[in-house]
Every structure is written in C-alpha cells, then in structure tokens.
Amino acid sequence: MTTNRILLIADASELNRATFAEIFARDYEIMEVAEITELFHAIHKHIENIAAVILGGMPAVEQSVECLQQMSQQGWTESMPFLLSAQQNVDYLVNSALSAGAADVISRPFKPAIVRRRVSNCIDLFQRRLHPDQSSDLFLQQIDQLKSNQSLVIDVLSTTIEFRDYDPGRHIQRMSLIVRMLLEQIMLTCPDYGLTDIEIEQITVASAMHDIGKITLPDSLLMKPGKLTSEEYNLMKQHTIRGDQIIRSLLNGQDNAILNYASDIARHHHEKWDGHGYPDGLYGEENTIWAQVVALADVYDALTGRRVYKAPFSHDEAIQLIQSGECGVFNPLLLDCFQQISNQLKEQLERQAANQENLATRHKVNASQLTDRTLRLLELEREKYRVLSELSSDIIFDYDCISDTIEYSDRYREIFGGETRQVGVHGQLLASRHIQPDDWAILQQKMDALSPEEPFFKMEVRLLTAKNHLEWYEIYVKAFYDPDDMITPLSYLGKMTSIDDLKREMSHWKRQAYTDSLTGLYNRQAVQNMVEPLLYEGNQMGILFIDIDEFKQINDTRGHLFGDKVLKHIGTQIRKKLRATDIVGRIGGDEFLVILRDVPSKELVARKAGELCNIFRSLMPDDGPGYQISGSVGIALFPHDGSEYDILLKKADKALYYAKNHGKDTFAFFEPEMMDESIPSVLSEVDAPTEEENSDSTCS
Helix, strand or coil: CCCCCEEEEECCCHHHHHHHHHHHCCCCEEEEECCHHHHHHHHHHHCCCEEEEEECCCCCHHHHHHHHHHHHHHCHHHCCCEEEEECCCCHHHHHHHHHCCCCEEEECCCCHHHHHHHHHHHHHHHHHHHCHHHHHHHHHHHHHHHHHHHHHHHHHHHHHHHHHHCCCCHHHHHHHHHHHHHHHHHHHHCHHHCCCHHHHHHHHHHHCCCCHHHHHCCHHHHCCCCCCCHHHHHHHHHHHHHHHHHHHHHHCCCCCHHHHHHHHHHHHCCCCCCCCCCCCCCCHHHCCHHHHHHHHHHHHHHHHCCECCECCCCHHHHHHHHHCCCCCCCCHHHHHHHHHCHHHHHHHHHHHHHHHHHHHHHHHHHHHHHHHHHHHHHHHHHHHHHHHHHHCCCEEEEEECCCCEEEECCHHHHHHCCCCEEECCCCCCCCCCCECHHHHHHHHHHHHHCCCCCCEEEEEEEEECCCCCEEEEEEEEEEEECCCCCCCEEEEEEEEEECHHHHHHHHHHHHHHHECCCCCCECHHHHHHHHHHHHCCCCCEEEEEEEECCHHHHHHHHCHHHHHHHHHHHHHHHHHCCCCCCEEEECCCCEEEEEEECCCCHHHHHHHHHHHHHHHHCEECCCCCCEECCEEEEEEEECCCCCCHHHHHHHHHHHHHHHHHCCCCCEEECCHHHHHCCCCCHHHHHCCCCHHHHHHCCCC
8 A cells, every 4th residue: 555655734833833743754754834825735736645634723723624624625635634733622623623524633732652643543544445455455464563562562561660670661672582582492402392483472472571560569669779678578579479460450361372471471480490489489390481481581681781789790791690500590401592592692682782772873863853943943932931921020930740840930039039940849839938838738739639620720829028028929820731641740830920919909998998987996897797707606795885975065065076086085995995806896976886705704794894984984185184075885795685796786775875874974784674665776876767676766
C-alpha cells in the first residue's frame, strides 16, 4: 500500500505549526499554510500526495469548522483525513467538527507520542478504505503488529520497574539478548530440554517481566546506595512472590504461554542450583531451565551494569566471577553454554549499545535541525508573557510539579522581597512567612480539592509584605494535568491581585453603614445583626434600654449643638463602663442600647445598670460650672424574658418607661404586669406604631 507523504499543517499560529512540524518531521514531508486561501491552493496542487491535514485556528477554531464544511462540500474529507486542533476545553466543538467531516479532534495540551499515533491511525484507516484490494496484506501486517504490541506492553510494564531501579530501558534489552542467545545455545548443545524456536521466543518475551514485583517496593529500598540490612533484604526478596501474584492476576484463569513462563520466571529467577536461593529453595532440576537462564542472565547484567551501589565490572571480570561461584552456584551445563557464547555475547552487546547511541545521536541531530525555529518562537512567546506580566500590577506565578519549582513575575520581588525563582518548595505556592496560618490551611485544602473536572479556584488571603504590612490579595490558581491520564498534575498557573484598597474601602463603607455618625457607636441595625446570632448560643444576656431624661428640654434650652455634645459624652462614658465583649449602640435620638453578654446573675446586671445611672448623675462638661443630667434604664433578661430580639427589646422598653414613671434617674427590670399598664414607649417614637402597639401604648 502506497502512503502519501505530505502532512499539511494549516494554522494561523506559527508556534502551533512549528510544534506539529517538529512532531512529524521524521515521518512525513511537512507543508505549512497560515491562511484559508493558501490551504485551498495547497490541496488543489498536492491532493494526490497529501496524507492528512491538521487544521488549527484559521484564524479561530470556529472558522476552522466552517472551513471543514467547505472541504466536505468539495469531497476532500472523503479522500484524506482532516484533524481539527483546538484548545483543551472544546467539547462544544467536537460534535460540530465531526459532523463537518473531521476524522478526529486533537485537543491541547497533548503528548507528541499520542498525537503521532492518532494521526497515523487516521491515515491508515483512510488508506484501507481507499485501497480495499490490499486488505489481505494489511491483515497479515496487523497480526504481526499485534504480536509486536504484546511484546511492547510487556516491555512497558517491565521498564516501569527500571525507572524506579536503575538504567531505564536498556536493562530489558540486554536481558532479552542474553536470554535469547543462551536458550539458542542450549537448544543446540542440550537437546534433552526440548526447546523449540517458538518457546525461545515466548521465554525471551516473558523474561522482561522477571522483576515486575519490584513495583510494590519503596523507592528508598530500590535506590539505597549502601548494603541492605537483614530486614531490608527480607523485604527485597518479597518481589519474587509479589511478581508471581501480579502475573497470575493478569492470567485470570486463562492459558497464556508467555504469562505462564513469566509467572514462573518472576518467582524462581533467584533460585540457585545448590538449593540456597529463594523463595522456595529449589534444588537442581527442580527449577525450570528458563528460570535458570534468566537467573544467570540477571546476574551477568547486574555485574556489567552500573547500579546505585556499585560501579560496572568488565565482561571478562563478570565471566570470571560467575564461573568461580562467587555469585552463587549455577547449573554446570548452563555455565558451559554461557562460556561457549561468551565472545559472541560481548560483541552483540557492544553492537547493541553502539546502535542505541547512534540512534540517540541521530535523534538529537534531527531535533536540533528543527529546534532553532521552535525555540525562537517559544522564546518570543515567553517574552510576550514576561512583558504582559510586567505591565500588570498582578503577581503571576507558575509552579512546576515535576521540578518542584515556582517562578514569580518580577513584581513579587518588589512586594515580598523574595527570589522570583524558588526550588524545592514542596508544593507550597506561598511561603509560610507570607500567609496567615488560617489562610494557609484553607489554601492547601483548595489545592488538594482541585481535579480535572474543577481545575481552578480563587480565594482572598492576607499576606505579609516585605514592609511587614498585612495586605489583602485575591489568589487565582488553575491546575494543568497530564493529558495521558488526566490525573497527574503537571503545573499550577496563577496570579495574585492586590485587593487591599478595595477591602479598606469596603470596610470603610461597612463601618459607615453600621455606625452611628454622631457617637461612633453601632447603629440600631448593626446591634440587631450582632445580637440575633447570639440568641442561638443560649448564654444569658442582659438587654439594657437607656434614655436620657428630659432630653427635649436640653435641646430647647441649650440648643441642638449642646444636645449633640451631651449624646457624644454619654456614648463615650457608657463605652468605658463596658467590657470589650459587650455591645453598645445608639438606636434613636437619645436612646442607647447595651447588651451585657454572658452574665451569670441578675444581681450583676443590676450592679452594671447602677453604674450606668451614675454616669448621668455626674456633671456634663460645659463652658460654665457644668450641666446636670440624668438617665433611666429598662432591663430585660435573656432567656428569662424571651428568646426573640424584638420581644426582648419591647420588654426592655416597657421597663424603661416604668422607671421613668417612678421618678426617673433609676433602673427597672421587666415584670409581666408591665405589659398590662398603659406605658408610653420609646419604640413607638423610633418606629411607626402597629395596631398591636397602639393598643398597649400611647405615642408621646
């Protein structure tokens, strides 16, 4: 089947085009266009040679969908795959894009390997549909590919261990070569074992999983540079049993030759010919020949490879150590076979290492040829990002989970005095010296609660600046996840915006709304808002309603300016007589309300009411000899006299006017019979009376 070689990348963003070009440069001839007219022209001219079209923003993704519809009308979406490239959150575009003829939708951010595979799959599908006569050959190719994939899956599982242990990837490749060569030599010189080519292939594939059980061991054990303690060694030996259990769970009762070999090898590749191995202490031929082969190959590779606890031995040194029995006792026939292939094995391993090095070098060369352009574009994007952050008053930050590094924009240094790049922050977006403990705990909770479904949050925090000022900031954080699993967080991007001025302004207006402008005490609404929640706590309180006696006469004889002076003086003196936890407010012209919180007895309330009356008996400062004033106090008790704020206030009001009708300059506690008397009410002066209030009191 002939595959067209041009990959057409259509995107208004040069950085997006460069990214895709770098991913596919080794597989296809790349053609780039930046405008819709260029796209149509390129397809017209190269339609016979285009393998696929990756369509990005032209200039916007929505316009790309419209472009797809035009491609479909031309019939082009039936002859080549069109893949739409868009940002991560584009679910609303997927259906319309597929309906318009897109073969697939690639959402960013993405992993190059995944994108390469998805594009390849789309191209293969279209080629199969366009060339059905070649389907038989393709089927055979797919069978071979399935076999290769099975081996690849096993390699992936095995290499997972190597990344946690040592020399990732290459250990598996070396082991496979050593095992295969040993088995082939045994088949030639020891026919009694009855090995076949198919069995050698299956055993070689299975050998890659010999250490799969190490996935259950802690990194501290696998990476320990020194000698293991007896407890650590016993834990290390458990990887053979756990590996066997893992592979048997994969079998799930089915018969699979490779996994059967792998299970036996995982359990028994540390057994010795003399019975001194583990975990089962097998002796001689009690252990299978394939497990013996893997055991020998593992020892040789451990000797010649670099480990955290040792430098590598040479090939000849490793052979000598194995033959002398210093690495355990092995089957004599197996040692003979190993000796026979020794020179050939050395050559093959050296050739394998050279090929890997050449491949790595070639990839580096290819990458360097493409990276100059990509780096230039990325550097341009970074410069734009830096300039924008400097123009903003916000502090921008970017936390990299992999390197445990956080970078702030330059404004961070100006405000907080720290380095803009900090390493080893242990997942903390803010140092503890900046953030208050309560806010820090909430911030960590919000960080822990982030998920791919809810990847962002914002909150308000108090931060300590370099000048030791506590200032309010709003923090916005968004998490970015690994597109492979959408579970692992890769980074957190966010900003800190100063809201200190706004908070201060809001606090000012809140004080204005809740404060009496003349006395500076709470106003009536503020007192009610503060008291009502306290009623649910159930603690005893005294509600003291206070009124200046004959205040109208003061205003009439001395003037309103003097009256205001009296109100401010009384408010100040009342505040001085109260605890910090008590509440005092001015709720009307000359009416004050005091809430004594958590009072243990009626006697204590009476003593405090007497002290407040004494305030009035003192001379009011004046330009002359002073001015004598007096005041009356009515008292209701919570919860004795009621459980609702309005009821308690009304009963304190009744008690106040009872005190006024009995001589003034005194205080009185509410008694039930007061409700039956026709007593005037301050509340009737402050609020418009209801019918019920008019029936009980008279407007004064």
